[in-house]
Amino acid sequence: MSRLNVELPGLKLKNPIMPASGCFGFGKEYSQFYDLSVLGAIMIKATTVEPRFGNPTPRVAETSAGMLNAIGLQNPGLDKVLSEELPRLENYDVPIIANVAGTTEEDYIEVAHRISKAPNVHALELNISCPNVKKGGITFGTVPEIAKQLTYKVKKVSEVPVYVKLSPNVTDIVEMAKAVEAGGADGLTMINTLVGMRLDLKTGRPILANRTGGLSGPAIKPVAIRMIYEVSQVVSIPIIGMGGIESAQDVVEFFYAGASAVAVGTANFVDPFVCPTIIDELPKLLEKLGYEHISECQGRSWK
């Protein structure tokens, strides 16, 4: 009997482990290392209507227990994602969660509408929390009423459930979560990166060409745990948790906080095999902790 199968809106997952958007491209690179069908799902890289080059380099800078990135939503654009990337992923037995981004409301609606029709896209992840683009992105994710409106409009055109990716760069994460739930979100994914900065020792200037970037990695795990703990108690939609996960222990901790599935991001860069390793380790850890099934861990911190 599987200890790991999980059901969420639109998603029947053989396990609750998936690579996080932006940390796995469209799967091609990591398919050189293992069979992508072992994954619970794949959150593909953010897709916009038009192709985007993204920000100038340097786009990454390292920090203690983390990294800053300012990629800037580089992607080949909706047409190519639909004609090349998604069909290639049909070779694997794995549901796709399509990350939807844009600079205007119309952008989000167009991408959501068209990408939600792809046969292997089982859910959308509405990206209103990218800190690295000047227009759009996070501006939709920091004002509750705007986030709610966008969620509502995207829900209307999407043929699959919509998860909204929340930014931690807000005063009140609970208020944001409630707003998108009221807008009709089927689930939440959290957290996106924390805005940060590093300066070069010799020049005194920012290392990143974009000046600021999003902090990810183990450094942000406690922030993610705290926010999921707070949000999961006040919303009735499920949360896919993310932020510094790199082990089966981390997965259990996220479930304790209130997550119903998790995504692994930066850790893929450190260890390409991190997702299959966690999937392998998790049942053993659950057994050791005395759980028959991962769902018994969900919300244990406050239930």
Place this chain on the structure above:
Amino acid sequence: MKRKEICEVISQKEIAEDIYELTVKGDFIQDIESPGQFVHIKVANSHDPLLRRPISISSYNKNNKQLTMIYRKDGRGTSLLAEHVAGMDIDILGPLGNGFPVDETKMGQTALLVGGGIGVPPLYELSNQLKANGVKVIHVLGFQTDSVVFYEQEFAANGQTFIATVDGSHGTKGFVTDVIDQQGIEFDVLYSCGPLPMLRALEQKFPNKTVFLSLEERMGCGVGACFACVCKTKDDPEGTSYKKVCSDGPVFRAGEVVL
């Protein structure tokens, strides 16, 4: 095939000021295709630094599965790497990237290898392979100062070798391009690895020659997934076309990408 492997450190020594030569043994070495490929190293089993370090391969031997890297001890990551001694384990992802096309230079032709600083190492394996193919190799190697010059004898064993230092403390005072001019070096194919200003200068200087350049960029994953190390292409400099230094490069034909 790319692999992640725990390799054994065979030896490590400081061969010039803060310049280390590290030799490891591993099965993945069988999969190296060409000089100029690189490896991605987890220097410590900790969160600081979190990411791997891309290090170029200076030579390899498939018979004894050994690979040698040369790097400069600079930040925290390479300082931890420098602490590795014979017998220790080291976590390596590799081989990564696309190296120098050795076969572009035919037997009897002349290849000019131009390296700058810590861009010199990958040229050593290239030099060895070219020489084995019956190619005449000429090396022009640039360094900051005498104390950081390395492998002069090793390169000289393969062919004529000129050294340039910025302060004139070793060889010619000035840059590698000064040496090429002064010596009036003739060649069929140019291979280079080093700082961007040097690569730009070489690309401009030899617009009608066959030139291959190895680029350096800050990397995240090293395998093409994170889009940290992209550059624009020459045929679409304002558009959205791109190449990834880690997985499309690090070696590009001159004129392929915007330097």
